[in-house]
Structure formats: structure tokens, C-alpha cells
Amino acid sequence: MRAAMLAERIKAARRHDLLLAALTGLLTALCAAVRPEEDWQRAVGYSALTVNLSLMNAVVMPLAMAALASRLWDMETRGSGCRLLFTLQSWESLFGAKALRGLVQNVVICLAEGAVFLLAGRMWGYTQALEIPRVLWLMLCTFVVNAMRFFALLALSVRSGTQVLPLAVGLACSLLSVFTAFMPERLTLLTPWAYDVPLSAMRMHYDRETRITAYEPLAFPAGLLAAAVVCGVLGYVLARRAVRDQEV
Amino acid sequence: MLMRCIRAEMRKLRGAGIWWVFALLPVISAAYGTFNFMQNREILTNGWYSLFTQHTLFYALFFFSPMVGVYAAYLWRMEHMGGGMNMLMTMPVYPFCFFAAKGAAVLAVTLLTQGWVFALYMLCGRTLCGLTGWPPLQIALYMLRGLLGALPVVALQLLLSMVIRSFAVPVLIALVGGVVGMALVAQDAGIWWPYALVLLGMNANRAQDQLSGGLGVYVLVCLGFTALLCLLAQALLTRRDVRA
Numbered sequence: 001m002r003a004a005m006l007a008e009r010i011k012a013a014r015r016h017d018l019l020l021a022a023l024t025g026l027l028t029a030l031c032a033a034v035r036p037e038e039d040w041q042r043a044v045g046y047s048a049l050t051v052n053l054s055l056m057n058a059v060v061m062p063l064a065m066a067a068l069a070s071r072l073w074d075m076e077t078r079g080s081g082c083r084l085l086f087t088l089q090s091w092e093s094l095f096g097a098k099a100l101r102g103l104v105q106n107v108v109i110c111l112a113e114g115a116v117f118l119l120a121g122r123m124w125g126y127t128q129a130l131e132i133p134r135v136l137w138l139m140l141c142t143f144v145v146n147a148m149r150f151f152a153l154l155a156l157s158v159r160s161g162t163q164v165l166p167l168a169v170g171l172a173c174s175l176l177s178v179f180t181a182f183m184p185e186r187l188t189l190l191t192p193w194a195y196d197v198p199l200s201a202m203r204m205h206y207d208r209e210t211r212i213t214a215y216e217p218l219a220f221p222a223g224l225l226a227a228a229v230v231c232g233v234l235g236y237v238l239a240r241r242a243v244r245d246q247e248v
Numbered sequence: 249m250l251m252r253c254i255r256a257e258m259r260k261l262r263g264a265g266i267w268w269v270f271a272l273l274p275v276i277s278a279a280y281g282t283f284n285f286m287q288n289r290e291i292l293t294n295g296w297y298s299l300f301t302q303h304t305l306f307y308a309l310f311f312f313s314p315m316v317g318v319y320a321a322y323l324w325r326m327e328h329m330g331g332g333m334n335m336l337m338t339m340p341v342y343p344f345c346f347f348a349a350k351g352a353a354v355l356a357v358t359l360l361t362q363g364w365v366f367a368l369y370m371l372c373g374r375t376l377c378g379l380t381g382w383p384p385l386q387i388a389l390y391m392l393r394g395l396l397g398a399l400p401v402v403a404l405q406l407l408l409s410m411v412i413r414s415f416a417v418p419v420l421i422a423l424v425g426g427v428v429g430m431a432l433v434a435q436d437a438g439i440w441w442p443y444a445l446v447l448l449g450m451n452a453n454r455a456q457d458q459l460s461g462g463l464g465v466y467v468l469v470c471l472g473f474t475a476l477l478c479l480l481a482q483a484l485l486t487r488r489d490v491r492a
Contacts, residue, residue, distance in 0.1 A: 020417065027424050031431045056427070059310055063423050067416035074414060163415040164265040164322060171314055172272055174423070178306050179280040208291070 004089060004097035011075050012101070017068070021105040024064050025112030032056040033120040045126030046117070047202055047215035050138060053113065054200035057142055058177035061109075062193055065149035066170025068105050072098050073157040095243040099236070102154065106146045110139045134201065137220055141199040144228045149173070149193055151235030158242035189224070192231045199224055249341055253349030257323060261353060266322050270361055273315055277307040278368035282376050296373060296383040300390070303369045304452040308394065310426045312446050313401050317422035319357050320405035321415045323350045328413045333488075343485035347406060347478070354402045359395065366391055386457075390450050393459070393466070397445035400473035404442050407481050439466065442473050 032052035036042040117135045120126065149170075156166045177194035180187060188198050203216045261267075281303035285292055292298035327333045327346075336346055366388075373379040401422075408418040422443065429444030433453065438444030439462075448466065451458055459466050 015414070020420070024420065024424060027428060031427045060423060060427060063314060064420055067420040071414055071416045074416075162265060163325075164269075164318065167318055167416060167419055168265070168269045168272070171269065171311065171318070171419075172276060175273060175276045175280070175306065175311055178310070179276065179283075182284070 001093055001096060004093035005100065007089070008097040008101050015071070017071065017101075017105055018108050021068065021108040022112045024060070025109035026116060028056050028060045029053055029113040029116035029120075033116060033124070035124050036126070039127070042125055042127045044128060044213070044215050045121060045124065046128045046130055046134075047217070048204075048213075049117065049120060050134065050200055050202040051204045051215065053138065054196040054202075055181055057113075057145075057196040058181055058194045059174050061142075061146055061196070062149055062173035062177060063167070063170040064109070065106075065146055066153045066166045066173075068102060069150050069154040070157045070163040070166045072102055073154065074163065076158075091243050091246065095240055098154065098243075099151070099239070102150045103147060106143055106150060109146065110143045113142065114139045134217070137201060141225060141228070142196065144225060144232055145193070145195050145199065148195075148228060148232035148235050151232065151239040152193075155235065155238040155242040158239065158246065189227075192228065195224065195228050199228065250345050250348060253341060253345045254352045257349045257353035258356070260323060260326065261357065264322060266318055266357070269315060269318050270357060270364070273311055274307065274361065274365045274368055277311065277365070278303055278372055280306065281369075282372040285377055295379055296387060299373050299377055299379065300369060300383070300387050301452055301454075303372070304365065304394075304450050307365065308447040308450045308452040309430055310423065312394075312398070313405070313422035313426045313429075313443050314419050315361065316354060316358060316398065316401050317405045317409075317419035319354045320350070320402065321409045321418050323353060324406070324409040325415055328415075337488060343488070344478075344482045347410070347481045347485060350406055351402055351478075354406065355398070358398050358402060362391055362395055362398075393449035393451075393463075394446050395449075396467065396470045397447075397449035399470055400442040400445060400477060403474045403477035403481070407477050407484075410481065411484065439469055445470055445473075 029049075032049060032055070034041060034045055034048045034052065036045055041048070114135060117130070117138075121128075121130055153166045153170060156169060157163065160166065173193045176191060177196075180191045180194045181197045185198060188194060199221060201218045201220050203218055205214045205216060206212075207214075281299065285299050285302045292302065327336050337343065369387075370383065373383065405418055405422060408421060409415075412418055425441075425443035429438060429441050429447060432438045432441045433444050433447055438448050445466070447453060448458055449470075
């Protein structure tokens with residue numbers, strides 16, 4: 001396994017994957033962060049950031065995960081590299097190294113987003129108290145949903161042998177996530193790739209007449225997170241089988 | 249020579265997988281826009297204008313640039329595989345012709361995409377939303393302005409796909425660029441960001457025309473960005489050498 005990881009590191013040389021992951025997480029979270037102009041906005045700063053970030057993740061991350069997954073399988077796609085590789089190393093070690101590398105990139109994205117949570121309040125003077133368990137919950141949920149997307153799209157990359165399809169699917173999922181984010185909650189549950197919004201444990205209420213936005217903290221939806229984990233495991237199995245089925 | 253290059257690029261597009269992207273994404277955007285319009289009819293009272301903002305808001309905000317990114321990356325893909333770039337550099341063609349030809353091909357597909365978006369908008373408006381008559385002429389102008397705003401995006405994505413060998417990274421940059429563009433438009437600084445120009449041109453996020461009185465600056469910025477990016481591409485291609 002160590003040799004497989006080393007091989008992946010060599011393949012990733014000069015690709016700056018981790019930097020790319022960090023920048024994606026950082027820019028997404030920064031764009032979601034509210035720069036308050038009035039006192040009431042400072043008083044709900046972290047709640048607003050939670051809602052905005054979960055929505056931004058639902059939009060950006062399907063495509064981001066498609067990009068990371070297809071990029072990880074890029075070298076094998078070019079010139080039918082799989083055939084050569086499988087004569088030199090086991091498919092299990094190749095898949096294991098890819099999966100681990102993908103998950104590390106995912107962790108970097110989550111950490112970058114968590115860092116923005118800590119920084120935004122200080123930079124823009126949020127007066128709301130920061131609830132660390134909520135930040136950790138959001139990071140955990142982002143990690144699980146991203147892992148689900150990553151494995152499903154990795155499976156697609158391997159099966160299709162082209163990078164256009166996973167990226168097109170990632171793009172379509174991003175667009176559908178916007179669609180489902182504003183749908184009734186039951187409908188949202190049918191689209192696992194957009195679970196970021198229902199998992200955020202924070203609901204926004206906007207009164208059109210008074211134009212007042214209020215945020216309601218909810219209990220952590222552990223059942224939904226469990227469903228996301230199951231989907232992630234399913235994605236993992238699909239990706240593993242896809243690599244196994246590559247014939248020499 | 250340029251025409252031959254354009255024909256070659258068009259040939260690459262035949263039977264390519266990107267047509268699915270071209271066909272599917274505007275349909276999702278139109279479905280979402282129509283649904284949202286129907287659900288909020290008491291607030292969205294501007295008829296064809298309101299439907300237009302609902303149809304094009306997320307399309308222009310997040311998805312137009314990555315879509316162009318996919319088109320551009322697809323056309324550079326072949327050159328990045330198996331020594332294609334060396335072959336390209338040794339052909340008896342001025343290197344910038346390749347860039348211009350790819351630009352023309354991506355622009356042609358972009359034009360078709362805009363046409364498809366407009367056709368879906370008309371179809372949904374007349375059949376599903378019960379809007380009568382024809383959309384105002386100004387909507388067609390917004391679409392044309394969007395096409396003008398697409399020029400720098402096409403040039404930038406082609407340049408990124410030329411420099412970055414990966415297929416996926418330029419597409420991801422386009423999406424992140426769109427997200428940053430959204431933040432800049434909210435601060436009235438979108439005109440200086442190539443990825444925000446389509447949103448401004450199509451006036452997709454506001455009822456009032458954002459460019460009223462500033463159309464000249466918008467045209468200049470679009471053409472300026474495009475020219476700058478083309479010059480950069482030319483400089484890079486001219487200095488590039490064959491790698492044996």
C-alpha cells in the first residue's frame with residue numbers, strides 16, 4: 001500500500017491537487033460568508049454563514065468532486081494506462097491509494113471551510129457566539145456528502161473512460177442541487193448529492209412583508225447523516241467494482 | 249488557412265459527448281426557472297421579464313462558464329494527449345490560427361446554447377406559464393449582450409485549457425470564477441471580472457437594466473478582455489517550442 005501511495009504521489013507531482021482543494025474550499029466559504037453592514041446581521045453572522053455555506057456546497061461541490069475524481073483517474077485514461085498498471089500492481093492497491101488520496105483532498109476542503117468559520121467572525125466582527133459543535137457537524141456532513149459524490153463520480157470516470165461524462169454529470173448535479181435546495185424537504189431527500197442543505201441543521205425564514213430574515217437552529221439530523229454514509233459506502237463499492245472490472 | 253483549422257475543429261465536435269451537456273443543462277435551468285416562476289406569480293409580476301430572470305439567473309451565475317469550460321477543454325484535449333501539442337507546433341500553420349479556430353468553434357456552440365436557452369424560454373413562457381404575445385425585444389438584446397460577455401469567457405477558458413493539461417481543472421476554475429463573480433456583482437464590481445460579464449450582460453439578476461448608461465463601457469471591457477487574452481495566447485504559442 002505504501003508503494004501504491006508513493007506511486008500516486010509521483011503521478012500527482014506538479015498537479016497541486018491539495019492546493020486546488022484548499023482554494024476550492026476557501027473561496028466557496030469566503031463567498032458564502034456574510035459581510036455584515038448592520039448590527040442585526042452581526043448578531044446572526046454564523047447562522048447565516050451555515051445556511052449560505054451549505055447551499056454553496058450543494059452547488060459547487062458536485063462539480064468540484066467530479067473534477068477531483070476525474071483528475072485522479074486521468075493518467076490511467078490516457079493511453080490505456082490501466083492495462084500496463086495492472087500488470088505491475090494489484091487493482092486493490094491502486095484503488096486504495098486513489099480512494100485515500102481523494103479523501104485527503106476532501107479533508108483539506110472541509111478544513112479550509114472550517115478555517116473560514118473561525119476567521120470570518122473575527123474579520124467582520126460577528127457578535128453571535130460561535131457554536132463549535134455546529135461547525136464540526138457541518139464539516140463532518142460536508143465530508144460525508146463529498147465522499148459520496150467523489151466515489152460515485154470516480155466510478156463513472158473509470159467506467160466511461162472519458163472525463164467529459166463525469167464532469168457533465170457533476171455539472172448537472174450542481175444545477176439540480178440548486179433546484180432541490182428550494183423544494184419541499186421531502187423532495188430534497190430524493191437527491192442525496194444535495195444533502196448539504198437538509199444536513200445543515202439550520203433553517204432560514206424570510207418574511208417578505210417585513211423583509212426580516214430569521215434563523216432557526218435545528219437538532220442534528222443523525223438519521224439523514226446515516227443515510228448519507230450508506231450512500232457513500234454504496235458509492236465506494238461501485239467505484240471499487242469499476243476498478244476491479246477493468247480488464248487487462 | 250484559418251478556415252481549414254476551423255473545419256478541423258468542427259470535425260472534432262461531430263459525435264462528441266459535449267452535445268449532451270449542451271442539450272441537458274439549459275433544460276434543467278429552464279425547468280427550475282419555470283417552476284419558480286409558477287410558484288411565485290404573486291411577486292413576479294413583470295411577465296416575460298420575470299420569467300427571463302428566473303430562467304437565466306443560475307444559468308448565467310454558475311453554469312455558463314463551466315459549460316464553456318467543458319467545450320474549450322474538449323477541443324484542447326486531443327492536443328494534450330500522445331504528443332498532439334508537438335504535432336500542432338510542427339504543422340505549417342501559424343500557431344495562433346489553432347487558437348482562433350478553437351475560439352470560433354467554441355463560440356459557435358455557445359451561440360447555439362444561447363439560442364437553445366432562448367427557445368426553451370419562449371416555449372415554457374407560452375405553453376407552461378400562459379404568457380401571451382412575444383417576449384419584448386429587449387430580451388433579445390439581453391441575449392446578444394450575454395453573447396458579447398461570453399467572448400472573454402471563451403478566450404479565458406481556451407487559454408486555461410491550453411496551458412493546463414488537465415481536462416477538469418479549467419472547468420473547476422470556471423465554476424469558482426462564477427462564484428467569485430456572484431460576490432463581485434453584489435458589490436457592483438462585476439464589470440472587472442470576466443466570469444461576471446455574462447450575468448451583467450444578460451441582466452439575469454435584476455428587474456432594472458444594470459447596464460443602462462454603461463453599455464459602452466461594457467462593450468469596451470468585453471472586447472478589451474478578449475483582445476488581451478488573445479494576445480497572451482499568441483505570445484505563449486509563439487514562444488512555445490517542440491518538446492521531444
